[in-house]
Amino acid sequence: ETTTQSENPAQEETPAETKAPEVAVVVPETTTQSENPAQEETPAETLNQGEFMEIATGDGETQQIFFETKPEKEIILPEFPTIVDTVRVAKATKNFSELMLDKKNLYTQNIVDIDVSKDGKLFMLRETGVLQVVDLKTDQTVQEIKDPKKKITAFALDNNGAIAYAYGKHVKILNPDFSQKAKFKGKKDIIESLLFSSDGAELALYCCNDKLTKAHIVVYNIEKDKKYDFKEEYSKTKMCFVSGNYLKSKYLYFILNEVRVSETLYEKYNYKTLDGKHFLSADQDGFLTYFDASNKAKIKSMKIHDGQINHFEFGSENKYVTTSTDNTAKLWQANTDSLICVYSFPNSEFKKAVFNSENNNVITFANKSIYILNADFQKICYTNALISSAKQDFQKYLNTYPDGVYATNCKQTIDKIDYIASKTTNTMDSYTNYITKQSDGAFVSLAKTQLKKIDYTICKTNNSIALFEEYLKKYDSSPNLDAMKSRLEYLYISKAFKTTDTSEFRKYLIRYPSGEYVPTAKKQIENICFKEAWNDTIVSPKLQYLMRYPDGRYTSFISKTIETEKDKYETDIYNFAKEGKLKEIDIYLSLYAAEQEKYAEHVKELSAIKDYLENQN
Numbered sequence: 001e002t003t004t005q006s007e008n009p010a011q012e013e014t015p016a017e018t019k020a021p022e023v024a025v026v027v028p029e030t031t032t033q034s035e036n037p038a039q040e041e042t043p044a045e046t047l048n049q050g051e052f053m054e055i056a057t058g059d060g061e062t063q064q065i066f067f068e069t070k071p072e073k074e075i076i077l078p079e080f081p082t083i084v085d086t087v088r089v090a091k092a093t094k095n096f097s098e099l100m101l102d103k104k105n106l107y108t109q110n111i112v113d114i115d116v117s118k119d120g121k122l123f124m125l126r127e128t129g130v131l132q133v134v135d136l137k138t139d140q141t142v143q144e145i146k147d148p149k150k151k152i153t154a155f156a157l158d159n160n161g162a163i164a165y166a167y168g169k170h171v172k173i174l175n176p177d178f179s180q181k182a183k184f185k186g187k188k189d190i191i192e193s194l195l196f197s198s199d200g201a202e203l204a205l206y207c208c209n210d211k212l213t214k215a216h217i218v219v220y221n222i223e224k225d226k227k228y229d230f231k232e233e234y235s236k237t238k239m240c241f242v243s244g245n246y247l248k249s250k251y252l253y254f255i256l257n258e259v260r261v262s263e264t265l266y267e268k269y270n271y272k273t274l275d276g277k278h279f280l281s282a283d284q285d286g287f288l289t290y291f292d293a294s295n296k297a298k299i300k301s302m303k304i305h306d307g308q309i310n311h312f313e314f315g316s317e318n319k320y321v322t323t324s325t326d327n328t329a330k331l332w333q334a335n336t337d338s339l340i341c342v343y344s345f346p347n348s349e350f351k352k353a354v355f356n357s358e359n360n361n362v363i364t365f366a367n368k369s370i371y372i373l374n375a376d377f378q379k380i381c382y383t384n385a386l387i388s389s390a391k392q393d394f395q396k397y398l399n400t401y402p403d404g405v406y407a408t409n410c411k412q413t414i415d416k417i418d419y420i421a422s423k424t425t426n427t428m429d430s431y432t433n434y435i436t437k438q439s440d441g442a443f444v445s446l447a448k449t450q451l452k453k454i455d456y457t458i459c460k461t462n463n464s465i466a467l468f469e470e471y472l473k474k475y476d477s478s479p480n481l482d483a484m485k486s487r488l489e490y491l492y493i494s495k496a497f498k499t500t501d502t503s504e505f506r507k508y509l510i511r512y513p514s515g516e517y518v519p520t521a522k523k524q525i526e527n528i529c530f531k532e533a534w535n536d537t538i539v540s541p542k543l544q545y546l547m548r549y550p551d552g553r554y555t556s557f558i559s560k561t562i563e564t565e566k567d568k569y570e571t572d573i574y575n576f577a578k579e580g581k582l583k584e585i586d587i588y589l590s591l592y593a594a595e596q597e598k599y600a601e602h603v604k605e606l607s608a609i610k611d612y613l614e615n616q617n
Contacts, residue, residue, distance in 0.1 A: 055534060055557060065554075067527050070497050071517055075490040077460045080453045081479045085423065085446060089416050092386040097343045099383045102361055103372040105139070111365045113352060115157050119176075120358040123155060123163070124370065131155055131165055136356065136372070143178055156203070158196035164203050166191035171205065173222060182222055187229075189216070282309035282322060302337060304330065315355035319375065321362050323350035329364050331375055341380045343373050382406040391417045412442065419443040428454055452478050459484070465491050486516065493517040502528050530554040534561075539569040543576050547583055566591050574602050578609075585610045 050068040092099060113125040121142065122134040129151025133143040146152065150167035157163055161176030169191065173182040189207035196203055205218040220227040281289045286305035291298055307325035314320045318334040329350045331340040343350075345366070353364035355375065362373040374380070378401050385393035394410040394417070401407060415438050422430035431447045431454075438444065452475055459467045468488040471478075478484070489512055496504035505521045505528075512518065526549055533541040534557070542558045549555055562569060570592065577588035585606050592599045593607075 053531070067531075068497075068520070068524070071490060071493050071520055073516070075483070075486040075516075077456075077483055077487050078480055080456045083446070083449055083453060085450075087416055087419055087423070087443060087446070089389050089413060089420065091389045092383075095344075096341060096383060096387055097345055097373075099386065100341065100343060100374045100380065101371060102374050103370075105370040105372075107368045107370070110368055111351075111370065113155065114354060114363060114365050114370070115155070116354050116356045116363055117157050117161060117176075118159065118357070119161065120356060122356075122363060122370070123157065124365070125152060125155055129153070129167070136359070145174075145178070154191055154193045156194035156196055158200035159198070160200050162196070162200060164194050164196065166194055166205070171203070171220070173203065182225065184220060184225070184227060186218055186227070187216075280312070280320075282312050284308035286324065286326070288312075288322070304332075304339075310350065311352040313352075313354050315362075315375070316357055317377075319355070321353040321355065321364075321375075323353045323364060325349050329353050329362065329371075329373070331362065331380070340377070341384070343371070345371070378404050378406065382410065385410065385413075389417075415441040415443065419447060422447060423450065426450070426454075456480070456484075463491060465495065489515055489517065493521060496521065496524070500528070526552055526554070530558070533558055539572045540576060543573065543584070543587060546587060547580075550583075563591060570599060570602075574599075574606075577606055582610060582613055585613075 050066055050070070053065045053067060054062045055065060107124075107126070110127040111124050112127055115123045116136075117123065120136045122136050124132045124134065126132060129146065131145040131152050132141055133145070134140065135142050145163075145165060147167040150170070152165050152167045155163065155165035162181060163174040163176075163178070165172055165174075166186075169186050169188065171184055171186060171191065171194070172180060175181045186205055187207055189209045191205050191207050193206040194203060195206075201222060203220045203222060205220065207216055207218055216229060218227055218229055281291065282304075283289070286303055286307055286309055287301050288304045288309070289298060289301040304322060305324035305326050305328065307327075310323045310325065312320055312322040314334070319340070320332050320334050321329060322332065323329045327344060327347070327349055329343040331343075332338065333340055343362075343364070348366035348369070348371075350364045350366050350371075353362050353373075355361075356363055356372075360374075360376050362375045364371050364373065378397075381393075381397045381400060382404075385397055391414055394414050397404065397410050398407060398414075404410075418434050418438055419441065422434040424430075428451060431451045434441070434447050435444055441447075455471050455474070456478070459471050465488065468484060468491065472481075472484060472488065475481070492504075492508050492511060493515075496508050499505075502525045505525050508515070508521050509518060515521075529541075529545050529548060530552075533545040534554075536542070539562065542562055545552070545558050546555060546562075562573070566573070573588050573591065577584040588606055589603065589610070593603055595603075
């Protein structure tokens with residue numbers, strides 16, 4: 001540790017006769033390094049901080065010598081380059097219904113009812129009483145069915161492509177090519193709805209009187225051209241339909257007593273079979289109810305809508321869809337009663353929804369618009385993930401559809417989510433974990449750059465030689481790599497300046513034989529040797545200095561000191577020369593050869609040795 005003298009050592013009084021001059025040191029003030037060293041201005045005086053040493057010149061005068069205590073040129077690390085990192089997971093800008101909407105067709109008239117044939121044709125009954133048939137593949141109208149006198153009030157499709165429609169009190173049945181297959185007149189009542197039997201052999205008519213006070217069911221056998229009524233009539237307030245298997249019969253309707261129905265075209269209670277053993281009902285309060293088909297006992301009831309349920313329809317894969325006055329259509333998994341998705345559009349009350357098995361979608365309508373909604377489980381699962389932007393939802397898709405259409409998209413998004421999580425934490429562990437989990441990820445290179453930046457910052461903050469060496473060993477390519485190497489060299493030379501011997505300077509010279517601070521290191525080694533020689537009371541360090549630096553910066557001081565007190569040092573110098581070689585002998589002879597009488601024996605001996613060595617050379 002250095003000791004502090006006055007701020008101006010040159011003004012201190014020094015004894016005229018100083019044999020072992022003291023070292024006066026100016027201790028540099030420590031400066032705080034800013035966060036951005038490149039922008040910090042270093043005061044000019046700190047560049048030349050060091051210590052002064054006063055020595056006696058031998059003629060009663062003193063002289064100050066300045067020694068640096070730090071390298072003249074400090075290497076400051078620049079900031080790590082800015083990393084352009086705009087990675088983010090884009091959230092869906094549209095809601096679920098908009099993302100799941102495959103198509104929307106707007107017509108000029110309100111729509112009353114719809115259905116889809118097996119071959120992908122959409123049948124729309126408009127409020128004008130015209131049945132329009134549209135090819136869903138081309139969006140082209142292929143047929144318009146209408147009666148010149150009466151409005152069509154109801155229609156039905158069978159599994160084989162036949163079409164039945166009611167106008168007034170009459171019914172026509174058409175073949176798939178729209179040619180007429182059958183025609184008959186119902187009873188005196190208005191026909192409100194139609195439904196084919198499962199085998200298409202019979203057609204059931206739901207009829208009401210003009211005042212809508214009574215209702216009954218008529219069944220028409222197409223092959224026999226015969227119609228018959230159920231045995232009893234019930235008031236409209238005490239009957240409803242059940243679609244599916246009628247227990248031991250093939251009829252698609254079943255009468256349940258004491259069940260109210262609404263007075264609209266869409267029954268308040270819609271009953272349909274799930275598996276031939278159970279019936280499901282939907283009511284005006286938004287409840288879905290399960291009944292046992294054998295005894296009509298209620299099994300369970302669930303609230304699935306906030307308004308009246310207008311309609312529900314079964315599709316493939318145990319799916320069913322419901323529509324409601326709450327402006328939603330909902331897709332369900334029947335075997336688990338789990339909600340798959342909700343379709344919702346402002347100010348759109350969905351009246352009815354049907355499945356289009358050919359394209360795996362749901363078709364529904366509200367007012368003048370037809371909505372074609374995607375019912376593909378894969379797309380629904382993926383769309384849910386897009387909207388939530390949650391990793392678990394993308395992973396859920398991959399677990400369900402590992403080779404699905406959107407599997408690659410999900411993997412890429414999970415990769416983004418994992419990287420963003422590591423960036424948010426912004427630690428060595430977080431980026432390392434990302435690289436481990438996503439070894440082939442799109443952001444591995446970016447994560448490795450972030451790791452370099454963190455390591456770089458740690459090195460810059462701690463200024464540890466070990467950390468710098470570890471960094472350079474770990475990264476063979478990195479921004480500011482040359483600056484890192486230069487800073488490490490600076491740390492090594494700075495470490496040497498903090499010692500009082502020459503060992504660290506010599507280590508520096510071995511490590512950096514062509515380094516930036518080689519002249520500084522050599523100069524400091526000479527300075528240390530001089531201090532040791534000057535401050536030591538014996539002569540050998542002084543002689544060693546002269547041997548090492550015959551033309552050194554302090555050679556004249558050392559030589560003058562030895563010459564001034566050569567009588568005192570004669571024996572030591574003689575022994576030193578006797579053990580040495582030509583240079584050591586030359587030093588002795590240069591001091592004592594002129595004094596033959598006083599040191600004749602030593603001069604003669606060393607002169608002889610010199611002659612011998614010169615002859616040998």
